[in-house]
Amino acid sequence: MNKKVALRGVGIVVEQSRKVGLLSRILFCCKVIGLFVMQRSKLQFQEVEESASHERALNEGAVAKFKKFRGVHSSRFLSHRAQMNAYNEAMTRESRKMPCFTGEDSMGNLVVRMETENIGEGYEPNPANPSDPRYISEMYGFEMRFDFETQEPWALYPIEKA
Missing domain, CATH: 1.20.5 (Single alpha-helices involved in coiled-coils or other helix-helix interfaces)
Incomplete structure (x- = not known):
């Protein structure tokens, strides 16, 4: 078949x-x-x-x-003018014949720390009690962090003192 x-x-x-x-x-x-x-x-x-x-x-x-490190700072600039002045101070260091950066942070990012007049206010971690941060009414410095590869700024905030 x-x-x-x-x-x-x-x-x-x-x-x-x-x-x-x-x-x-x-x-x-x-x-x-x-x-x-x-x-x-x-x-x-x-x-x-x-x-x-x-x-x-x-x-x-x-x-x-x-978690081994202390808490993160929570601060703010008192005015936009103070923030812009801090930004300009950090970004124009090379043209003013100063080293571009003042150091590095723990993660290897480049940092500029400078002292100024009363520029901000905020909280700083309390090592004794992490749930109760210290309030700082007058901060006399700022910190600007730069990416270590591109050298572009990615953080700017006031600190208690430089």
């Missing part, structure tokens, strides 16, 4: 049983390829999860390092 059947578009005459065998092989190959793709995606998903958990562990370690 082998019938000869012409495959459309191919121009080849193939027996029907061979046609069924060919289709079953193609389906089998598709299933194998599908299983391979699923296994591959599972492996990639596991790799992504492992790298995410590794990054999470690194971030937790970094958070632990930051």
Whole structure:
């Protein structure tokens, strides 16, 4: 009962049983390829999860390092003019024949710390009780931080004294 059947578009005459065998092989190959793709995606998903958990562990370690430091200063300039003067003082040091930066912070970022008249007010962390910061009504300095790679300023705030 082998019938000869012409495959459309191919121009080849193939027996029907061979046609069924060919289709079953193609389906089998598709299933194998599908299983391979699923296994591959599972492996990639596991790799992504492992790298995410590794990054999470690194971030937790970094958070632990930051917890060792005291709290963050919360201060503000008394006026926009005082803030602009501090910005200009920090940015024009090189043109005034002064070193561009006065030092580095703990993270390796370049810093300019300068003394000025009463420029701001704010809170400073209290080492004895971190939940009760000290209020400082008069701050006599400012700090500007620069990115160590691009040397672009990214923070400017008043400090108690330089």
